[in-house]
Amino acid sequence: MRTVHVEEITRNIKEMCIEANHFLSPDMKEAMENAVTTEKSPLGCQILGQLKENMQIAGEDMIPICQDTGMAVIFMEIGQDIHFEGGLLSEAVNEGVRQGYVEGFLRKSVVKDPLIRENTKDNTPAVIHYEIVAGDKVKITVAPKGFGSENMSRVFMLKPADGIDGVKNAVLTAVKDAGPNACPPMVVGVGIGGTFEKCAILAKKALTRKVGSHSDIPYVKEMEEELLKKINGLGIGPGGLGGTTTALAVNINTYPTHIAGLPVAINICCHVNRHVIREI
Amino acid sequence: MDRYIQTPLTKEVTKDLKAGDYVYISGTIYTARDAAHKRMQEALDRGESLPIEMKDNIIYYMGPSPAREGRPIGSAGPTTASRMDKYAPRLLDLGLKGMIGKGKRSQAVLDAIVRNGAVYFAAVGGAGALLSKAITASEVVAYDDLGTEAIRKLTVENFPVIVVCDAEGNNLYETAILEYAEK
Numbered sequence: 001m002r003t004v005h006v007e008e009i010t011r012n013i014k015e016m017c018i019e020a021n022h023f024l025s026p027d028m029k030e031a032m033e034n035a036v037t038t039e040k041s042p043l044g045c046q047i048l049g050q051l052k053e054n055m056q057i058a059g060e061d062m063i064p065i066c067q068d069t070g071m072a073v074i075f076m077e078i079g080q081d082i083h084f085e086g087g088l089l090s091e092a093v094n095e096g097v098r099q100g101y102v103e104g105f106l107r108k109s110v111v112k113d114p115l116i117r118e119n120t121k122d123n124t125p126a127v128i129h130y131e132i133v134a135g136d137k138v139k140i141t142v143a144p145k146g147f148g149s150e151n152m153s154r155v156f157m158l159k160p161a162d163g164i165d166g167v168k169n170a171v172l173t174a175v176k177d178a179g180p181n182a183c184p185p186m187v188v189g190v191g192i193g194g195t196f197e198k199c200a201i202l203a204k205k206a207l208t209r210k211v212g213s214h215s216d217i218p219y220v221k222e223m224e225e226e227l228l229k230k231i232n233g234l235g236i237g238p239g240g241l242g243g244t245t246t247a248l249a250v251n252i253n254t255y256p257t258h259i260a261g262l263p264v265a266i267n268i269c270c271h272v273n274r275h276v277i278r279e280i
Numbered sequence: 281m282d283r284y285i286q287t288p289l290t291k292e293v294t295k296d297l298k299a300g301d302y303v304y305i306s307g308t309i310y311t312a313r314d315a316a317h318k319r320m321q322e323a324l325d326r327g328e329s330l331p332i333e334m335k336d337n338i339i340y341y342m343g344p345s346p347a348r349e350g351r352p353i354g355s356a357g358p359t360t361a362s363r364m365d366k367y368a369p370r371l372l373d374l375g376l377k378g379m380i381g382k383g384k385r386s387q388a389v390l391d392a393i394v395r396n397g398a399v400y401f402a403a404v405g406g407a408g409a410l411l412s413k414a415i416t417a418s419e420v421v422a423y424d425d426l427g428t429e430a431i432r433k434l435t436v437e438n439f440p441v442i443v444v445c446d447a448e449g450n451n452l453y454e455t456a457i458l459e460y461a462e463k
Contacts, residue, residue, distance in 0.1 A: 040460065041456075041459075041460055043300075043302075043442070043456075044460075046302075047404055050404050050407050050410055050440075051404065051406065051407055053410055054404075054406070054407040054408070054409050054410035054411075055409075057409040057410055057413065058355075058409040061409065062348065063345075063348075063351075063354060063355050063408070063409040063412055064345045064354065064355040064408060064409065065355070065406065065408065065409060066355060066357055066405075066406045066407075066408045067342065067343065067344050067345045067354065067355035067356055067357050067408040068343075068357075068359070068408075069345055069355075105345060105346045105347070105348050105354055106345055106346075107343065107344070107345040107346070107354070107355075107428055108427065108428065109343075109428070117315070119427055121427070146406075148359065148360045148382070148383075148405060151360065179383070179384060179453065179457075180382060180383045180384060180402070180405075180453055181360050181362065181382070181383035181384060183382065183405035183406045233461065233462035234457070234461055234462075235456075235457040235458065235459065235460035235461030235462070236457055237456065237457070237460055239382070239402065239404050239405060239442075240382075240383070240402075240453055240457075241402070241442060241444075241452060241453070241456050242452075242455075242456025242457055242459050242460045243456075243460050244460055270405065270406050271406055272406045
C-alpha cells in the first residue's frame with residue numbers, strides 16, 4: 001500500500017491546467033507542421049501558418065493558445081494499491097483546477113447551473129472520470145475542452161444492422177455538420193459500443209490518444225485511416241474556408257456492447273487539442 | 281484581395297468588401313457574446329436604449345481570457361457566431377454593419393446582412409494569442425458583472441479577418457468548400 005497526500009494531486013493538476021493551455025503536445029505540433037506541407041488551398045496554408053505563429057506566441061508570451069481555456073476534463077486512473085490522505089480526492093482535484101485557472105490567467109467559463117447560468121468564477125467544478133487500475137501509481141490526464149467543438153459532438157444509437165457503413169456515415173455526418181464551427185483542422189474522437197454514456201466517454205478519451213497512432217485492432221485501424229481520408233476530402237479545410245486539411249486524426253475506441261445496440265459517439269476537438277498526462 | 285479599413289464601417293466601405301477578401305481592421309470595435317446579447321435584447325424589449333451605438337459599428341463575438349500585468353487583454357479569438365443568430369438581425373436593422381466570429385450563420389442573419397448592407401467576417405478560430413497582438417486597448421463599457429462576457433470597447437490595429445458573408449449575399453463557407461470537395 002502506497003500513501004499519497006492529496007496536496008500532491010492539487011499541485012500537479014494546477015500545473016497541468018496551465019501547461020495544457022499554453023503548450024500543445026509534440027504529436028499535435030508535428031501534425032500541424034505536416035499539414036502546412038500538404039494543404040492545397042492557399043488561404044488554408046495562410047491559416048495554418050497563423051495557427052503555427054499563434055502557438056509560438058502562446059508559449060513565449062504565456063498567452064493561452066485559445067481564449068476558451070475550456071471546462072477541465074480530468075481522467076484519473078488510480079492504482080488500487082494507493083491510499084489517499086489529507087482530504088477528499090475530488091476536492092483536491094477541483095482545488096488544483098481552481099488554482100490553475102485563477103493563478104494562471106485562464107478564462108473562467110463554467111456556470112453553476114445549466115439554466116440559471118451564474119459563473120462560478122474559478123472554472124470549477126471539473127468533469128472527473130475515475131478508473132481503478134492495477135498498481136500503486138496515479139495516471140492523471142488533464143484535457144481542457146473548448147465548447148466550440150464540444151457543441152458539434154454527437155451520439156447516435158444505431159441499429160446492429162446499420163453495421164460498419166452506418167458508423168462511418170455517422171462520423172462523416174457529424175464532421176460535415178460541424179464544418180467551420182468546430183475550428184478545423186480538428187481531431188475526431190470516436191467511441192463505438194458500450195452504452196449511451198460509455199460510448200461518449202470512449203470518444204472523449206480517444207481525443208487524448210497520440211495523433212498519428214492507431215488502434216491495435218486491424219479493422220479499427222483501417223477505419224481510422226479511411227475516415228481521415230474521407231473527412232479530408234469533404235473540402236471544409238482550415239477555418240472551414242476550403243481546403244484539404246479538415247482533420248488531423250480520427251481516433252477510435254471500441255467496447256463490448258448489447259446484442260440489440262450499436263452506440264456511436266463522435267467527440268470533435270478543434271486543433272487546440274489539449275491534454276497533459278502525468279503519472280505520479 | 282487584401283484590404284485595410286478604418287472604423288466606422290459605413291455602407292461605402294462594406295459595398296466594396298467581397299467574400300474571400302482578407303481584411304485588416306483598425307479603429308474601434310466592441311465585444312459581445314451570449315449573455316450580453318441576451319441583455320441587449322431584453323433592454324430593447326423594454327424600450328430602453330442600448331449601452332453601445334449600433335450604427336456603423338462592428339461587434340466581435342469574443343470573451344477574452346484575463347490579461348496579464350502590462351497587457352491590454354489576454355487570449356482573444358472568436359467564438360461561434362451561430363449562438364448570436366437569434367439576436368443579430370435586430371441589431372443589424374438598428375445599423376450594426378459588421379460582425380466578427382467563426383462558423384455558419386442562419387438564413388435570417390444572411391438576409392439581414394443583405395438588407396442592411398452589412399458584412400460577416402471570420403477571424404481564425406483558436407488563434408487567440410496571435411489575435412490579441414492586434415488589440416492595443418480594452419475597456420469594459422457595459423455589463424461589467426458578466427466577467428468575460430461583458431461588453432468591451434477594443435482599439436485594434438490591423439486586426440486580421442476574412443469576409444465570409446458579403447452585402448451581396450455571397451457566402452464563402454458554401455463556395456470555398458465546393459472547390460476542394462472530392463467529387
